[in-house]
Amino acid sequence: MTIRHVLDNPTRSALLGPHAHLAERRGEVLRYPADVCPFVALPDEPDERTWQDAAALLGPGALVPFTGVDADVPPGWEEVGFGPGVQMIDAGIDAVGDDDAVRLGPADVAEMLDLVARTRPGPFLPRTIALGTYLGIRRGGVLVAMAGERLHPPGWTEISAVCTDPDHQGTGLASRLVRAVAAGIRARGEIPFLHAAATNTNAIRLYETLGFRQRRTVTFRAVRIPAAVAVPAQADGPLAARPATGTGEPAV
Secondary structure, eight states, X not given: OOOOOTTTSHHHHHXXXXXXXXXXXXXXEEEOOTTTOOOEEOOSSOOHHHHHHHHHHHOTXXXXXXXXXXXXXXXXXXXXXXXXXXXXXXXXXXXXXOTTOEEOOGGGHXXXXXXXXXXXXXXXXXXXXXXXXXXXXXXXXXEEEEEEEOOOOXXXXXXXXXXXXXXXXXXXXXXXXXXXXXXXXXHTTOEEEEEEETTOHHHHHHHHHHTEEEEEEEEEEEEEOOTTOOOOOOTTOTTOOOOOSOOOOOOO
């Protein structure tokens, strides 16, 4: 079997590695808690049992958002989301802290969710801040920009939820926060990376200007489990896990 880089299936690498304490698992399928992150981690080569485990873990009718895996889904499973993207890695970011950036915590979640609703940077849920450090900039006491950390494969940390209130866009706040979050990642001896929709050419150009380069193309997928899917019982209970393959360690 070809040894893949940890960024080729980053959700799985994170949930088998630094985010293992957050992992919910059935067999070879792992996921974050539903209020933390929607992504599901599939093995590199899913088989019939993989999809059965996904159905048991998430439940009939649920969505299975995933990336990093090129596989056909079983008959009756509906593909409801499919989009191209790019994965970008640090290639010389001017990573530096920012005096205006403040660390955001549980008390700030309502404001963060409101900002996300107005700017739509991607999935952000009530406990997404459990994934890592989130920084924000306020104007007049109001949160107007933020960025933070999401997936955490060994040796790497993803920058995510980069957004700016429409009234403050074009003032460089997003760039400042990306550099500040990257500085914190670098301080831990890790490497920043991120994902962007292939159609979001403005964001891609910005990230390239900041010092990211494109590593690979990716496909963001979401499939819906059939409402009447059959889930086989397990002797040790509904969430008993088979040992997951892979260690989450970087490929040599």
